[in-house]
Each structure stands twice: as structure tokens, then as C-alpha cells.
Amino acid sequence: MGLQELLSTYGDMYVQALLVTWRMTAIAFAGAMLLALLVTVARVSPIKPLRKLGDLYVQIFRNIPGVSLLIICVYALPHLKVVLDYGVCVILTTTLVASAFGSENFMSGINTIGVGQVEAARSLGLSFGQILRQVVIPQALRSAVLPMTNLLIAVMLTTALGSQVPLDPPELTGLVSYINTRSVGGILAFFISAIGYAGTAFAIGIVGNQIDKRVRILR
Amino acid sequence: MSNEAQGMRPIIELSHVEKHFGKLHVLKDINLSVQKGEVVVLIGPSGSGKSTLCRTINRLETIDSGSIRIDGELLPEEGKELAKLRSEVGMVFQSFNLFAHKTILQNVTMGPIEVLHTPKAQAEAEAMELLRRVGVAEQANKVPAQLSGGQQQRVAIARSLAMHPKAMLFDEPTSALDPEMINEVLDVMVELAQEGMTMVVVTHEMRFARSVANRVVFMADGTIIEQGDPDEFFDNPQSNRAKEFLNSIKGH
Numbered sequence: 335m336g337l338q339e340l341l342s343t344y345g346d347m348y349v350q351a352l353l354v355t356w357r358m359t360a361i362a363f364a365g366a367m368l369l370a371l372l373v374t375v376a377r378v379s380p381i382k383p384l385r386k387l388g389d390l391y392v393q394i395f396r397n398i399p400g401v402s403l404l405i406i407c408v409y410a411l412p413h414l415k416v417v418l419d420y421g422v423c424v425i426l427t428t429t430l431v432a433s434a435f436g437s438e439n440f441m442s443g444i445n446t447i448g449v450g451q452v453e454a455a456r457s458l459g460l461s462f463g464q465i466l467r468q469v470v471i472p473q474a475l476r477s478a479v480l481p482m483t484n485l486l487i488a489v490m491l492t493t494a495l496g497s498q499v500p501l502d503p504p505e506l507t508g509l510v511s512y513i514n515t516r517s518v519g520g521i522l523a524f525f526i527s528a529i530g531y532a533g534t535a536f537a538i539g540i541v542g543n544q545i546d547k548r549v550r551i552l553r
Numbered sequence: 554m555s556n557e558a559q560g561m562r563p564i565i566e567l568s569h570v571e572k573h574f575g576k577l578h579v580l581k582d583i584n585l586s587v588q589k590g591e592v593v594v595l596i597g598p599s600g601s602g603k604s605t606l607c608r609t610i611n612r613l614e615t616i617d618s619g620s621i622r623i624d625g626e627l628l629p630e631e632g633k634e635l636a637k638l639r640s641e642v643g644m645v646f647q648s649f650n651l652f653a654h655k656t657i658l659q660n661v662t663m664g665p666i667e668v669l670h671t672p673k674a675q676a677e678a679e680a681m682e683l684l685r686r687v688g689v690a691e692q693a694n695k696v697p698a699q700l701s702g703g704q705q706q707r708v709a710i711a712r713s714l715a716m717h718p719k720a721m722l723f724d725e726p727t728s729a730l731d732p733e734m735i736n737e738v739l740d741v742m743v744e745l746a747q748e749g750m751t752m753v754v755v756t757h758e759m760r761f762a763r764s765v766a767n768r769v770v771f772m773a774d775g776t777i778i779e780q781g782d783p784d785e786f787f788d789n790p791q792s793n794r795a796k797e798f799l800n801s802i803k804g805h
Contacts (some may be wrong), residue, residue: 388627450650454709455612458716459640468663475653491749551654552698 340522344513351509352530358421358505359490362428367482367487369429370436371483377437378444378470380462388437388479395434403427404495422498428492432485439481460474476549483542487535506530560733562591562625564751565610570619572605579605580616581775587720592752593760594783597772598798602754606772607724610753611642624719639669643713643721647728649652649710650704651697657684658693661712669716676715681710704735707741720751727758757802761786771795 341348377388395403407423417424447470455465494507504512506527513519563586565700572580579602587593595603608614610621612628621628623642625763629635651694652662661680665671671679684690687707689700697705706726712723723742727735739761746752746765756762762769763783779786790796 437665447653448648448650450646450648451652453613454644454650454712455663456636457639457642457644458665459636459668460637464667468667469652476654489598493557508689537638551652552696 337522340513340519340526343517344509344519344523347503347509347512348506348526348530350503351506352525352534354496354501354503354505355490355493355530356534358428358493358496361484362425362432362493363486363489365425365429366436366485369433369478370440373433373437374440374444374474375466377441378466392437395430396438398431400427400431400495401490401498403430404498408499414457421496421501424493424496424499424501427495427540428489431492435485435488436482439478439485441472443476443478443479444470446477447473448547473551476551479546479549483538483546486538489536489537490534491531507532559637561796562589562626563587564591565620565753566622566625567610568620570606570609570621572602572609572614572618573617577677579625579775580609583619583775583777584768585777586695587751587753589751590749592750592754592765594766594769595753595772596757596762596769596798597778598801601772601775602775603772604724606754607722607753610722611639613644613804619752636668640664640716643710643716643718644725645706645713645723646722647725649702649709649729650710651705653697656694656696657689657708658701660708661696661715664712664716676717680711680715682715684708687711688737700735702730703737706730706734710738710741710745714745715795720753721745723752723754725755725757727756759787759802771798773798780794 344447373388373391376384377387377392379385404423404427407418407427410418413420426483450466451469454471460468493505496505497511503509509526510519510523513523565585565587566779567583567585570583571578572689581694583606585593585606595607597603605614609616610623612621612630623638628637628638641646651657652663655663658677658680661683662673662676665676667678680695681690684693688711689704689711692700692704692708697708699749700708710726726742731737735758739758742754742761743751743765754766766783768780769783769786771778771786771790771792771794778792778794779790786795787799790799
């Protein structure tokens, strides 16, 4: 099957698959950022059990392969009477893994803030919550832009987990399996999907760099 | 001063304060009271506990036993009460510790807006006035990294003053500065002292101590070895430790 035939037969499906990949990436990344922020706040809180819980969360979801989590979500959760849609399982899995890495990015952002600034805020009479909102989180966010850009790309690639479950319509990698079970797309079918991933990643990288330049903190 | 003696009351009062860092006994039975309007300079070799002592006064360091009172009130251990008391005691650090992501103006207005709930416009007007006073009003819209060390430290002083503190703590405020910038910071501090601010200053600046301190407190090995009038202390120290220390910093 040549490129032209592939595109004329499956072109619309590729576009649709790209949109599915983008949508899952956007949802998973947004969820991951929110979770990562909450977990990070727990990890720097003055309450020790909460800190330990946050650390444990990161250890668990950073160290379990995405596929295993997906299998748990698809096959194990129904035993607990939790039946989630395949697409939801993929997004959930990606979100959990990415939130663990995201929290690590925030933590290293926080570590760049001198303890002195926190002490200065404390000596002005700010509460723990105010110090987080005014001093710690804004700086951690800004210095996390580049690592989070990387994470966003990783999230997009992780949504390829969607190829392991029946999705309708499929995402980019799932579409390749779909095509290759029906006709002989071969390596070319993969290649077109790869262009979708690489092009998106390239654009994400450029935007990430621009944002970083704009918000970077002078030191 | 003597006319005010009857109205005098301690703004800061430490009694029998003890503190350990692990096995190291860093503060040993510290008793110190600072009167309203008084300028006390803490001096001593490094590791003597003077910075730690300064930091216990707004509880950036906890203490093992003893008591600390600010304006008669026992220093609370945590929570809202502690935050409120901290807001009444200004602190200036060796390394300035300005908020790196905020402009100079925002650095000064943050405390009043967040803690005192001052309306933004009023906080900004007050902040500009303070920045003018310390001579950095032109830099109001820059970020800290664009300022020299001396300018940053003056901003830090303005940031503390914006809270209308009852007393100010200075923890080696000029030690991180290039020599040519030390005086611009000391000048601001001298002015503050002359206006009657209650100050506790950890410093090695002898000239500053002589010209504005009401009292010099000499510490070594976690204890207050001697204290007294600055001229008397520098010209005629009583203890051997103080003599040794003064000799070691003289002579260049």
C-alpha cells in the first residue's frame, strides 16, 4: 500500500486520531498538573503524615509502568464494582503517572527558592497558605516551565497506551494497529502517526521555550 | 534617655532561654531585655550564638526552654498568634531574601496587603514613600536581581518598615555586601535609630555600634559574657574573651 492510497483511504481517520490524541493529552495533562500541585502542597506541608503520604503517592505512580496501571484500571477495578470507560482508563492512567513526575518537577522548582525567602515571608507574618500562594507556588510554577514542557510531550506519548484497549475512534497508535489488521500499511502507517506525534512535540517545545523566556525569574 | 526612664518598658524580653542544635548547646541561660527605643548591638565571634539569638526573637528558631516576650506578650508557639506577633517585629537578613519573582514595589506592599489588609492603593503609596526614604524609589518596577546588594538590602529594610513594626531585628545586614555598599545601608539604619526605632543588630561594624548603639552585648559560646555602653566596651573590655575578640578584629 503506497502513501497515496493510505492517505486517501485512511486520511480522515488519521486526522480524527490526531484529534483524539490531542484531546486525551490535554485532559490528562490538565489533570496531572492539578494533582501534581495538590500532592506537592501535601509534600511541603507542616503536617508530617501528609508529607509522607505525598511522597508515597509519587513513589507508587512514578514506579509502576503505565501498562500495568492500565491493566489494573481495565481488569481489576471492575471487581471493586468500578467500571470505567476504556478512554477514561487511558486518561486516568496517564494522569496518575504524569502527576507523580509533575510533582517532582514542582519539588525541584521549590528547591530553587531559597529558604531565606520563606523565612522573610514568615517574618512578615504571612501564614503557611499565604506563603505558598504568594512566594512558593508562583516561583515553582515559573521554574518548572521547561520540565513541564517535557512532561507534556511525555504525556502525549503515553496516551499511545490507548492502542492497548479498543477505542472508537482510536488514537494515533491504535489507528496503526487498526490499519495494519485490515490492509498492509506496514512501516508507512506507523510513519504517518509518528509525524503527528513529532510535529505536535515540536510545536509544544517551541511554545514551552517562549513561555519560559517570558516568565523566567532573574537571579 | 533618663527622662523617659519611668515610662520605659521592655519591648523584647528574654529570660533563661536555652537552645541546643543536637548536642551543641548554642544558647545558655540567655537573659536580655531591650527597652523601647533602645538600640542593642550583639557582637561576638562566629558560632557564639548571636545570630541564633536574634532569630529566636521572632521564632525563626525555636527554643528549648525559657521565655521570650514581645511587648509583654509571650511569644506564641505557632499558628495565627505567632504570625501576628511576627508581623510586629521586622527582620532584615544577611542575604536580603527579597522575593525574586516580585517587583521591588510588590516586595514592599505584599506584607501590608496580605497581613494587614491595607487597600492596595494605600499600600503602594506608603511603599513608594518608604522606598524614597531609603533612596531606591527609581527602582520600584525592577525585580531584585536588577539591583545592587546595597539597594536590595535597603529594599529589605523598607519591606520590614511597611509593617510598622514595634522593633526591628538585623541579622548581619552588611556582611554580604561589597565594602562600598556597606555605608548606604548603615546610613539608613542610623536614621532609623535616630527616629527611635527599637533595634537589635547583629553586626561587626564597630563604627556603627559606637555611634548609635545604646548597649553592646558581647556573646561567646552561647552565653552573654558582658554588656554595656559601647565606648566603654570597645575601649575597656572587662572579660578576656572580649579582649581577645576585639584584638582579633583590630589591626588591619
